[in-house]
Amino acid sequence: MFEDSRPIFQQIAEGIVDDILRGRYAEGEQVPSTNELAAYLRINPATAGKGLGLLVDQGILVKRRGIGMFVAEGAIERVAAERRHRFTTDFIEPLLAEARTIGLDREALIRLIANAQPSGASDSAPPTTD
Numbered sequence: 001m002f003e004d005s006r007p008i009f010q011q012i013a014e015g016i017v018d019d020i021l022r023g024r025y026a027e028g029e030q031v032p033s034t035n036e037l038a039a040y041l042r043i044n045p046a047t048a049g050k051g052l053g054l055l056v057d058q059g060i061l062v063k064r065r066g067i068g069m070f071v072a073e074g075a076i077e078r079v080a081a082e083r084r085h086r087f088t089t090d091f092i093e094p095l096l097a098e099a100r101t102i103g104l105d106r107e108a109l110i111r112l113i114a115n116a117q118p119s120g121a122s123d124s125a126p127p128t129t130d
Contacts, residue, residue, distance in 0.1 A: 001041070002117070008043060008047050008051070009047050009048075009050035009051040009054060010051070010053030010054070010096070011046070011051075012037065012041070012043075012048060012052075013051040013052075013054045013055050014053075014102075016031060016051070016055060016060075016061075017055070017060060017079055019031075020060070020071055020075060020076060020079060021076065021079060021080060021083070027070065027071045027073050027074070027075060027076055028060055028071060028073065029070060029071050030067075030068050030069065030070050031052075031061060031069050031070065031071065033053055033067075034048045034049040037051070037052070043087055046069050051115070052069055054081065054090060055069075057070070059078070060075045060079060061075070083106055095109075096109075
């Protein structure tokens with residue numbers, strides 16, 4: 001379930017952020033507790049707590065003493081904006097640079113993207129629009 005290349009607490013934090021972006025947890029909604037995460041994932045509670053603490057430090061979660069952790073107001077847009085920025089720098093900018101290198105103009109690149117099949121999709125299955 002976890003990959004060896006990154007600390008588990010970071011992977012837990014990223015998983016919760018993914019769940020927030022996918023709508024599993026709305027702003028103001030409670031997320032699983034340290035003990036719930038630890039039991040479900042079969043990890044040390046300190047590791048789960050470190051992942052949740054990271055999200056509190058980033059302002060994505062807020063801690064309500066004696067109640068639990070909740071998704072902060074405005075967290076969804078802040079996280080989505082950060083992901084869009086990272087997507088642009090990690091994928092779009094290198095894609096555009098490579099397209100220029102191999103002589104693809106904007107229209108040709110747009111056609112390639114429009115006609116691309118998601119990885120693992122069969123030729124007979126329509127592309128998904130998640």
